Amino acid sequence: MTYVEEPLFVEIGPKMNPVTAKPYTLGQRQQARIDAGMHPLSGVGAMPRLIRLAPSGTGTCGSCKHLARVGLPVGDGYRTKTFSKCTFAADRDERGRVTFAPRISNSTGTDCRRKWPACTDYQPRDDGRAA
Template sequence: MVDIEPGLFDPPPGWTPLEAVVPDDLSRGEKRQRLVQRRIRDGIHPLGYIGLHKEAAREREGDGLRCGTCRHRQVSQYHNRSYPKCWINDGARATHGESSDIRAWWPACTDYQPTEEKTNA
């Protein structure tokens, strides 16, 4: 038998096709949860285009920095509802959809800045 070197477009060992990872019967919310988990695992912020802070929590119950303690995470009011959004650069990351809602437990991104402590002055 001849050993064949893997080609440029051959899948890496252990690779699973996306269809096997995301069943068709998952709800939209379940698919979103899996996407968030995959991004965090890969070192990407759940928004999808920002890296994680080097001291960010990598697990939901783990220790580290989180969006919930970042000064950029602000809760916006719209039609008697509250929506947590990232307001860095005047809301450049905030859209009117749920995909840009920032969960407090999410790991902090590279733009993380801690909330300012309130003083009793």
């Protein structure tokens, strides 16, 4: 049996600069989805699916009636914080609280920004104000 004293390095594919090989930040991934004609919430949440953008000029998530401030547990589970989330197709209890929503998870990846362009599920707010 022979032992190799030096490590064996095999080059596979082109050399990559480790500085530029970092994964995108969350904001960059969300902007890339917008540029591709998809809503930033595409592929995230409890039931991931493709969400297309509405035609330009339709509105923004901030003027949609599905944008809501949802209280989610943080830290030890006894405290809650509110986050902007999309409540489209959400199930609600008798008090009107969201119990399940396909586009919500306890993650910053499903936080909804008011400035994002509207999706095809956009419905304007009844009271005419932004969230």
